[in-house]
Every structure is written in structure tokens, then in C-alpha cells.
Amino acid sequence: MNVTEALFALQDTSYAAFQASLVPTIPRATVIGVRVPQARALAKRLANTTDEQHFLKDLPHTYYDENILHALLLSEMKTYDACVAAIDAFLPYVDNWAVCDILSPKSFKTYKQANEAALLAKIKAWTASEETYTRRFGIEMLMTHFLDEAFKPDYLAIPVSAQSDEYYVRMMIAWFFATALAKQWDATIPYIENHCLDAQTHNKAIQKARESNRISAAQKEYLKSLK
Template identity: 30%
Template sequence: MTMRTDRLEQLRGLAESDYRDFNCKLIPGINKERVLGVRVPAIRKVAKEIVKGGREKDDWEKYLTELENCRPNPQGIGGTELFYEEVMLQGMVIAAARMEREKRLTYIDRFVPRIDNWAVCDTFCGDLKFVDIEENRQPVWDFLQDYLEDDREYFIRFGIVMLMNHYIDEDHIDAILATVSSIRHDGYYVKMAAAWALSMCYIAFPQKTEALIENNEMDDFTHNKAIQKIRESYRVSKEDKARLNLLKRR
């Protein structure tokens, strides 16, 4: 039995049919036939087992190699199609395993093309805690620039969500605001990521972010969605919400 087969059976045992139906509704366009219905905390627990060698034949590098030999596409062309939870698990193992920075970036580079929904993207970005180690911050920032300049929807979303999760600070806020507001892409999940990122920038740097909202060349959807998300936050005062509402484009 391969590691992939072993862990897939484990995931099947953790599946919940009601949660599967709920999850499919949250992720438009997902191939429902390739969703088991396993909750994220349960998948993360499996990832930790793999990384720590919880079973006799566990080897996280071997496991990643087995998954990389599969292709998570709807047609199953060129390999066995992975389940949604397996792709999620693959990202979690990449994020959690102990390895050198350059090796992890190589794994990330190979994984990003497999991202085809917001849930895998955003969970993966949040799990990449190695970015927050000081010596990794500039190299990873440089690494992300190619994704932000790509024309593929989830490549760009990955870049934006990474900036939002790991770089909203005094050193990077100006670059983030300039980068996010300059992205031009018709993809819904790019626009939503940009709006989300700007709302988080507002929480940390309200004056700088509001100045951008007052004067930008973003499309109307992203502009208005950013304002909406800011106004939905409990960390923004009623007065600020009222003022921002006046900046919406009609």
C-alpha cells in the first residue's frame, strides 16, 4: 500500500456527508465527485502525523512525491485525479515539514498551479508561517512578485493573500497598497482578494488606506467591495464607516 492510498483511506474514514454538501456549496465550481467532506482541523491533524512520522512507513517527502505524480484535474488526464482534501493535505505538509527555505519555495512553486479554489489557496497561505521568520521575509517577498504579475487567477490570488497574511506592517504597507490597487484582472477571486487585502490594510493603517480609496484607478467592483468589507469590520468605528460609505461609486 502506498502512502497516498493509506492516507486517502484515513481521510475517507474522517469524512462527513453533511459537511461535504456544505463545503461544496461554499466553493463554486468544485468537482463534487472529488470531495470527501473532511473538516480542515482533521486534515491538519493528518498533516502533522505525516510530518512527524506518526506511522511506521511515514516519509513526508515520499508522500509529496506520490501526490505530485497525480494530477488534480476534472478529466484525470495524465494521472490520477486527487481529491480536494488531498490537495489541501499536500499544502499543509509543505507548510509544516521541516526543510530549508529554498527547498520549501521549490515545493510551493510546484504546488501553486494545483490551486483551483479559494479554500485551498487561503488555507495554504495562512499555514506558511515560515514567512514570518525575519531571515525569510525579504526572499519570500521577492519570490511572490512573479505571482503578483502573473495572469492566472489563482496565481495572483495566492500572491495577494500572502501579502495580506504576512506583510501588512510599516515596512511594506506602501508597497502593498500600490501593488494591490494596480492589479488589473477580471477574475472574481482576484478582485475579492484585493478587496479583502485592502480592508485588512485599513484596520492596520487606516489613514494611508483611506487616502488610497479616495484616489485610485481600481475597477468599481473592487473599490466598492473593499469599502463594504471595511464597513463590515467590528474594528472600524461608526463614524469611519459612514465617511467611507460616501466614497462608494454609484
Template identity: 30%
Template sequence: MDITVKEQLLAWAEEDYRKFSAALIPNINNVLGVRLPYLRKLAKTIAKGDWRQFLENAESEYFEEVMLQGMVIGYIQADIEEVLPYIADFVPKMDNWSVCDSFCIGLKITKTNKDTVWNFLQPYLASDKEYEIRFGVVMLLDFYIDEDYIHRLLRLLDQTDRSSYYVKMAVAWAISICYVKLPEITQAYLASSSLDDFTYNKALQKITESYRVDPETKTRIRAMKRKR
């Protein structure tokens, strides 16, 4: 008899890894403790088969079941117009930074459909829901920090609802990557942004933590910190 996806995940679960993972992801209590390489291997296998049936019937009882669905969506080979509804169905299932960020980096289909996905992301960036906004912001930092999009991207980061912690952190992260890749444009943005003090200072901190920023620049960035 074929083993079910849930049975396979339960068989892979490790108690020590469960404790380790759960400690990194606050506010959830449904972690099994399955290592990511196992999930990726299973997701690739599902994506080569009847992935539509899997996604339509997938269960979301455990953290790893949700993570697996996101990985499968990232691996499927299909037209962007077919994939986008599956992305839209998945976004509401995200309730932690780990699933969100893993899902985003896996959506490599974005690279060949940038304008289409950019338009798709706009409602999420205008949302008032924490993980919908974080999804939009992390997608921007993963795929859109380049000269074609940078000015529009920075305007969006400035306009997002930053009332929640995981959005603030994502925006700060995105700005730090913008600075590393396009420092002059991002420097000008920082001088005139409407960022709240926490997000602004966190962005500066992340810039100074980058190994791609030279010591002299880090000193200048530290001097830009807002005093509370």
C-alpha cells in the same frame, strides 16, 4: 497492513459535511467531506516523518488530498530555500479559494523570511492566472500589512490583473485589512487608486463590516462609494 492516506481520508468522509463544503466552493466536484481538524492532525504527523516522499508521490484526485499537501508544506521544518520549490509546485494545483487561502495562512515560514518570500511572490502578482494572483494577494494580506511594506503592497494591489472575480475579492479583502491596520495610509491610497469600481466598492463594504472600525468612520467610508 498500514492504511494509505487516501484510505484514511475515505474513512473520515461524511456525506452531510461533503454537501455543506461543496456548496461553499463553486465549480469543484471532488469533495469527500473530511473535516479540517482531521486533515490538520494528519498533516502534522506527515510533516514529522518523511514529508519529502509524501509530497513527491501525493495524489490529487480529491479536494482533501490537495488541501492536505498544502497543510503539510505549511508544517514542515526546513530551510526556506528547500521549501520554496515545494510551494511553487503546489500553486498550480489550486483551483478554488478554499485551498488557496488555507495554504497561504499556513505558510508561517514567511514570518522569518519576509524579504525572500516577498521576492518569490512577485511573478505570481504579475501573473494573468486567477489563482496565481490570488495566492500572491492573500500572502500579502496574511503577512505583509505593516509599516515596512504597506506602500509597496498597495502599489502591487493597484497593478494586479483584476479581471477575475476571486482576484477582485482578494484585493478588496486585502485593502480592508490595510485600512484597519494603517488607516491614514490606506485612506490616501483609496483617494488616488486606479481600482475598478467593483473592487473599490467591495473594499469599502469590507471596511464597514469590520468590528475594528468605529461607527463615525464607517459613515464616512460609506459616503466614499462610487455610484455606477
């Protein structure tokens, strides 16, 4: 299968224009316009085939939709070590928030059950990267896997240490702290009270938290006073 041709066969030009408007950091000409459900269906067809193997090695890709498909394929990989190796090969070529955020490896949840410390160490390495979207991905994985039963208050210092002038890193840190406020209020609120984040990230975290249905009315009013 020629994967690029398969993506163009699924092209929706009106969707391409819409999607390009949401991802202003990439050239419009690189957006084919494949809707995510169709990209997921194509990923299922490619899974565990030689076509998948060739496609994953064929980096960098030309099109945004190829990168979306690549992220979807990695998300479905069942073996943690192979998945991490493939992610590390791919992350240097991720150049926008949408591809970064759709990368959600299912193998991490299973691996964490017996290897929590190893997964956390890898996430810390990603959050320390100088690459914008590698750092963003690491913070997102910390938010996904370490704000619930595996949470420890010390983990809140990780995104603080990952602060950056890059807008898309700041917005992920804001999302992280808004989620942390919803899930771990008592441990998280001192970071807001003490203004541990830069002003833009601080205010965006408060905004996102106040938009959440998981934050009480009283908590929202208190957060408003901390802007």
C-alpha cells in the same frame, strides 16, 4: 500509509455536501468531506515521513481534500527554501479559493526577519502570475506579512497592479484593502478616494472595511460616501 484511504476513513458525507456548496468551482464528486481539524491531525501524523514525501510529489491530486491536506503539510514545513519550492510545484494545481487560503506557511514569518526583501520579491512574483490562485496567494501573503511592522506605503501599489477580471482575485484584493484600511488608514484611504480599483473590487473593499470592528464609526460613514 495510503493517504487517500486515510482521508476516506475520516469522511463526513453531510460535511462534504456543505463544503461543496462553498466551493462551486470544483466537481462535487471530488469532495470527500474531511473536517479541517481532522485534516490537520492527519497532517501531523504524516509530517517528516516518507509517506509525506511521496504524497507531496504525487501531483495532481484527484480530490479536494487531498489538496487541503497538501496545503496543510506545506504550511508546517520549517525550511523556507524547501517550502517555496514545494509551493511553486503545488500552486499550478490549486483550483479553488479554499485550498489557496488555507495555505499559510509558518516558515515565512521566521524567514522574513532576516530576508524581508527576498520574501517580498517572491510575493511580487506570485502576484504577477497569470494563474488565478497563484496571484490570489501572493496578494494574501502580502496582506499577511507586509501590513504591520514591515509596511511601506509603496506596497499598496502591488495589488493594484495585480487587478484582474477573475472574481477570486478581485475578492482577495478587496480583502487586502479592507485590512489595509484597518491597519494603515492614512496611507490606504487615498486609493479608495481616487478609485484606484475597479468598481466591483472598490465597493467590496468598502463593504468589508465597514463590517470590520477595527474601523471607527466615523471612518465607516466616510467610506460609505465613497461608494
